[in-house]
Amino acid sequence: MDLHFGDSKPTDDERAAVDALLGPPESSWEGADRSDQDLRWARGGRAARDRRELLLPGLHAINDRVGWISPGALDYLCRRLTVPPAEAYGVATFYAMFSLRPRPATVLHVCTDLACQAAGAEQVCAQVESRLGPGSGVHVERSPCLGLCERAPAALAIRAGDPVRTAVAAP
Template sequence: MDMDRIDLDSEIGRIGAHIGAQDRRRGLLIPLLHKIQEDYGYLSGEALERLSKKLEMPLSEIYSVASFYHQFYFTPRGRKIVRVCMGTACHVRGAGKLLDNLQQRFNVGIGETTEDMAMTLETVGCVGCCGLAPVITVNEDILGEAGSKNLELLLESIEEDQG
């Protein structure tokens, strides 16, 4: 991965313009972590080491802050993030079976990414569309009645992406 693609100096200047002098490094840290993840999909060790040097902040402190927030990832993630809702309504309407099927079909465990990076499979709590249960989300999209034709089309598109 080419970490030089992110110009940390200009990002620090841009974000820093909105942060007071007090505790400046901490104020910069979270937005920079977001920027790295946005550009690369996860926080690599290489990226965090570079950030540690740039902010003159111990690497252990950066890991500690980043680990506190569930939205940061430390391993590469798939091009499609598929989450099966395991809330009560979805559970009652077959989310568990759907999850099993996805694991078997793509040979991937919960929280894992297929070897070809096509898909990461996760579970999620209620996403607020219980009337459409069972629900899955794919990146930012919500697919209701997950046994539907839309789901099959989606799964086929992931398989095509796998080549």
């Protein structure tokens, strides 16, 4: 799947996830419909740039609501925050819990870092995948550290939606 920014539109759910965090857009510069007034002058400037720290929470909001971050959703968030798409893409691809590709709403993140690997994480993955099988609606993802090393092997189940649901499984 190629990611094309600018020509993709966010879904209503994606737009709602961003708007729930940021509030409704106030001008076309941040995602509202264009008015004649918007064609004459731009608003936002420093105030818009001061909201850049909301990029990561915005990515979480989209991923939590929908289960992945589409090009349209990423473009909408970038427009709302006046953040370059390349910068947002870099952040979104850095974090292992985010996906830029469609996947089922339920994802089971199984930690495969050193402590969990030594405690049998690969066997956990194999057992879960064989029990669930294809078409189960659950995506098993091998993930970096979940911060539960003392309880290895650890897994985190996330069900996207409103509200998002999470559960930790560790012995």
